[in-house]
Amino acid sequence: MNADVHTLAGAYVLDAVDDLERAAFERHLAECEPCRVEVAELGETVSRLADDTVVEATPPGLRERTLAQAARTPQLRVSAAGATDRRHAGRWRQLTVAAAAAVLLAGGASAVTWTVSNDRISDEQASSDQARQIAAVLDAPDARVFERQLQPGGAATVVISRDRDRGVVLLRDLPTPGPGRIYELWLIRDAEPARSVGRLAEGVRGSTTVIGPVAQAGTFGVSNEPVGGSVAPTRIVGTVELS
Amino acid sequence: MPRMSGDPEQARRLRSVPPDAATPPNADELLPRVARGDEAAFAALYDAVAGRVLGLARRVVRDPAQAEEVTQEVMVEVWRTAGRFDAGRGSASAWVLTMAHRRAVDRVRSEQAHTNRASRVSASETHVPYDEVVEDVTARLEREQVRRCLGRLTPVQREAVTLAYYGGHTYREVAEKLRTPLPTVKTRMRDGLIRMRDCLGIEMEGRA
């Protein structure tokens, strides 16, 4: 386990993480008792910061509306015995497939074990064909994860399964590509022209994309191109070695 | 005491909460009753925590109408999911406020997708105004304790914690604003909260 993971407890209780990091850290919490205790204590600490924002009286209309809405809202029934399980189920249900991919990162960059089962994924995105393809890659016993910060900002995470001949690319927080420009995804094999494996829509700065075939690819790259893409990358903003 | 229209039984139960009890029932006692569907307990819980929920939401989303929406959503969610509260993992008010903060931050961030971030950033830069004084003595003492403990953090720790909590910023944004490397910001947030925790004397039962 990456030692750095534990230090996220502060940012986590402050809600200063994004959804991917939150999912990854919650996965970590399930396995790390010291972090669970720390999160409980720091969560308690953080909530005291709200002492300083208290308003003396909430508007009467708000109280009335809230009580009325509660009165017509059925409660979630949680049996004492099932409480823990269901709480975890609820938490997992919030995971998107992309977030689930990030969960893998907590395991470091070596071979990973995919631990979120497909039915959990189907909770969120049952109808999505892409979700199934993503799950297939993440589920592969040989899946490996690579991550790089990109030169102009943002990060790329690539999960590759040579067996399945597919990969999943998560891009996030890239800078705006500029007017009339897009990001394009490439796979590169020594001494061969780069092969385009995906294009983001105009102005889009992050995505989750299934790429393939990947069996022969040595390097993944992202470039900034005019809308419509290019035959070969012109402005490369980052590459990830896939080995 | 405001009452709900319609159901007289409900109104009766709501009135059964003493409006001016010297010691208002605390959230930890109320939440398990709420989990059992006790509407009077929910009304009392509202009275006990909604001021902080609304205050926090206002601080983070900076829009009174939206802060009210957040408060209503959060409180109804508290009602709906009260059965999930696990006293072994923290206090009832922390549970509610965690939900409130998350909801407020989500709102700010989704809005951010289509509005200019700059104005909010500069607004939060003018710093956290600690000027709302409430009469309740206990609450005031508690707040003073929070301020005193915040004051014991290093400036970077304090900035990192308050920008994230009151400003709703991610640690990436905080790193940018403070021109500090990401790992450092993560560490400062955690170290700062640990220092606050110790200053406030917060400890989970069973901690080694």
Ligand SMILES: [Zn+2]
């Ligand atoms: Zn840990």
